[in-house]
Amino acid sequence: QSALTQPRSVSGSPGQSVTISCTGSSSDVGGYDYVSWYQQHPGKAPKLMIYDVSKRPSGVPDRFSASKSGNTASLTLSGLQAEDEADYYCCSYAGSYAAIFGGGTKLTVL
Amino acid sequence: EVQLVQSGAEVKKPGESLKISCKGSGYTFASYWIGWVRQMPGRGLEWMGIIYPGDSDTRYSPSFQGQVTISADKSISTAYLQLNSLKASDTAMYYCARLRTVTTPFDYWGQGTLATVSS
Numbered sequence: 001q002s003a004l005t006q007p008r009s010v011s012g013s014p015g016q017s018v019t020i021s022c023t024g025s026s027s028d029v030g031g032y033d034y035v036s037w038y039q040q041h042p043g044k045a046p047k048l049m050i051y052d053v054s055k056r057p058s059g060v061p062d063r064f065s066a067s068k069s070g071n072t073a074s075l076t077l078s079g080l081q082a083e084d085e086a087d088y089y090c091c092s093y094a095g096s097y098a099a100i101f102g103g104g105t106k107l108t109v110l
Numbered sequence: 111e112v113q114l115v116q117s118g119a120e121v122k123k124p125g126e127s128l129k130i131s132c133k134g135s136g137y138t139f140a141s142y143w144i145g146w147v148r149q150m151p152g153r154g155l156e157w158m159g160i161i162y163p164g165d166s167d168t169r170y171s172p173s174f175q176g177q178v179t180i181s182a183d184k185s186i187s188t189a190y191l192q193l194n195s196l197k198a199s200d201t202a203m204y205y206c207a208r209l210r211t212v213t214t215p216f217d218y219w220g221q222g223t224l225a226t227v228s229s
Contacts, residue, residue, distance in 0.1 A: 032213070
């Protein structure tokens, strides 16, 4: 069971927008609307940012948005801020009571 | 307030066993799944498995099936992750996290337990 494919790194300047992709297969991302995204700052536990493809938990800024098309999910951060610099992981339900994470993307705010 | 508090850092030798605990509070522990996630040094998150403390229904990622044991004691609101015959490659941060159902995300996370395996 291979990890979902994410770019290793993305970058953007404050105020800009960046998009992180997450590519899987019809057995995971493409097969279910259960994709979530997590933000992880160095030395910290991950934090849920998006669930069910595009829903934001309470307290997550609306600068974070997400979508899915076929076997690829995407997370978009608009109006980049310095505190957005972190690692981002997608996660998808993969059937049979299991899920799978993406390899992670390091976001650098220039 | 929902909290998941994990046991402290561990240093073990190859071949030894390790059992990490995750104590939940602030919610009905038996009614939510608890999952375990591995993060090796400098690497990404890996979904290991989940358990429903209410009836101890346990599911494993194929990658971890047979390599780890997940258990729970709902009477003390605690879940466990056990690794036997430790290898240096088991050195990692291990997180527990809560999920409402098997298709919902991890909404609350423990602080992580660093396990170091070294001779």
